[in-house]
Amino acid sequence: MTTPPSQADLEVAIAAARAGAEVLRGMYGTALDRQAKTATDFATAADLAAERVILDVIGSARPDDGFVGEELGRVTGAGSARVWLVDPLCGTINFAAMTTHFSVNVALTVGGRTTVAAVSHPPSGEVYWADHDEFGILGRDEVTPPPETALVDINADGPLDEPFVGAQLAADPELRRRFSPRVESTTLALAWVSSGQRLGYVTDGRHRGSVHFTAPIALCEAAGCPITDFDGNPVHTGPGIVAARDPDTHAHLLELVARHRTA
Structure with a gap:
């Protein structure tokens, strides 16, 4: 089992992600009230x-820090340079349908830069963590599985009123000849790229400061995975995200994405 270094902020992130995961495990498969967003x-x-x-976990350990959550918004630390970005259940639709592709995402940004991140996968009990350029997984003996996977996840949550790259890319015969595309809508896929469980991941949109994407992007960066915008520039420079386990896959995905860019 890989063990994280003894870093206080990382310990808080992992404890928070595990606490959220414990709640989700207890409520998984139960009848739940729903509040429509769209x-x-x-x-x-x-x-x-x-x-x-x-x-509660973050507030007890870091009472002066900012906190921005997917559901509660910003509730503490207005003006603080240290801000925790939290998505307590990324993949809500999967969770409600008793499908195990969901996660808890926790990240700390300091002055706009992500310093630590933890992504918990409640069904397996695994926690993927990043501390600057260090990466590991708690709850698993091996960090990287066999490299023969060809699975590439494509986010299906694109705009409703115009074509978007994800939908077109999923139907591209060239993509299907080389990879095994899977259409997903949870950032757990980025954690899986960081660990080698997925070969790549593509999503439309702009995600700077996102409670969904900040933590798993940090995982990919710490694991040394190529991750850029659709133009191959640093992530968040332009639209979209392309992440991959290796440079060759990343370059090929960028070429395929370029075919389907819309004005």
Whole structure:
């Protein structure tokens, strides 16, 4: 089992992610109240319960820090340079459908730069962590599985009123000849890229300061995975995210994405 270095902020992040995961495990498969966000998206009582527990953990350890959650918004630390970004249940629709592709995302940004991150996968009990340029997984003996996977996840949450790269890319015959595409809508896929469980991940949109993406992007960066915007520039420079386990896969995905860019 890989063990993280003894860093106080990282310990808080891991403890918060585990606390949220424990709540979700207890509520998984139960009847839950839902609050609609859009016609196809919603929050459940589990989202709110997990976020409150995470807030308690972080607030007890770091009472002066800022906290921004997916459900509660900014609740503490207005003006603080240290801000925790939390998505207590990334993959709510999967969770509600009793599908195990969901996670708890916790990241600390200091002056806008991500310093530590923890992504918990409640069904397995694993916690993926990043501390600057160090990466590891708690709850697993091996960090990297066999390298023969060809799985590439594509985020399906694109705009409703215009074509978007994800939908077009999933139907590209060239992609299907080389990779095994899977259409997902949870940032757990980025954690899986960092660990080698996925070969790549593609999503549209702009995600700077996102409670969904900040933690798993940090994982990929700490694990040494190529991760950029759609133009191959540093992530957040332009639109989209392309992440991969190796430079060759990343370059090939960028070429395929370029075919489907819209004005």
